[in-house]
């Protein structure tokens with residue numbers, strides 16, 4: 001498999017007391033939309049800053065497009081576009097003028113400027129001052145800047161932070177199009193599982209500086225399903241608990257309802273039959289909506 005980005009055991013400390021990244025080994029397949037998921041403070045930005053050479057690497061190694069980042073830093077950075085935190089744009093300049101300022105720095109041909117504006121859906125705002133842009137438009141201008149170099153890998157750090165629902169949908173569409181139509185591999189960090197679920201082909205989950213999961217979205221969803229808690233509401237909580245205990249299924253009660261986790265669909269079906277056979281009336285069985293925190297708990301306990 002070809003990887004656009006691989007890190008091997010990246011470890012980072014800002015102080016001797018705290019290890020902010022602990023042996024992070026990422027593998028981002030070429031062509032993927034890689035959702036880098038974790039709660040605030042998990043270490044996402046620190047990882048991405050290291051990958052972009054914005055922080056000095058302390059331990060571990062990084063390779064981009066199969067080449068060592070240390071040995072080919074400048075050449076590799078030319079093939080990577082990024083948007084880390086808020087984009088720096090001049091408010092008194094139009095979208096086009098902002099790009100013209102950077103054109104010299106990036107040494108790209110003038111025809112690339114309208115191209116990138118079109119890619120991010122800002123053609124109509126070409127001559128509008130960036131100071132009058134919505135946050136979503138500013139983010140898109142930031143992505144247009146990141147695309148100037150015609151990169152093959154795009155790294156976006158929480159690009160939907162602060163956007164309204166419409167802006168979030170537009171950002172999702174943009175990332176999807178860049179991936180499908182322009183063939184870009186995209187790494188997108190987020191603290192929202194729902195957002196990553198809608199977009200990513202692969203995910204890495206980071207929690208307190210440790211990578212808890214890495215793989216395809218399908219594998220994550222399977223784990224999530226198996227780990228999800230199930231609520232059972234019957235007319236006899238005590239006998240329901242007894243039945244679960246007999247079968248070594250750990251359960252607890254809350255507000256007269258029984259909760260258990262780590263149960264498969266098949267087990268649940270069998271359990272339902274047994275409850276009915278014992279004359280217990282089942283009012284409701286349902287999987288609990290699973291949030292990122294539950295998945296973390298499940299992953300940590302594994």
Ligand SMILES: Nc1ncnc2c1ncn2[C@@H]1O[C@H](COP(=O)(O)OP(=O)(O)OP(=O)(O)O)[C@@H](O)[C@H]1O
Pocket residue numbers: 014020038039040041042043044045046047158191
């Ligand atoms: N320059 C710094 N100096 C000291 N500690 C830092 C620095 N940058 C980040 N940290 C700490 O490193 C940890 C990881 O932060 P990081 O910004 O990488 O997390 P994150 O997953 O991107 O979260 P967020 O979404 O809040 O940015 C946090 O505990 C943070 O306080």
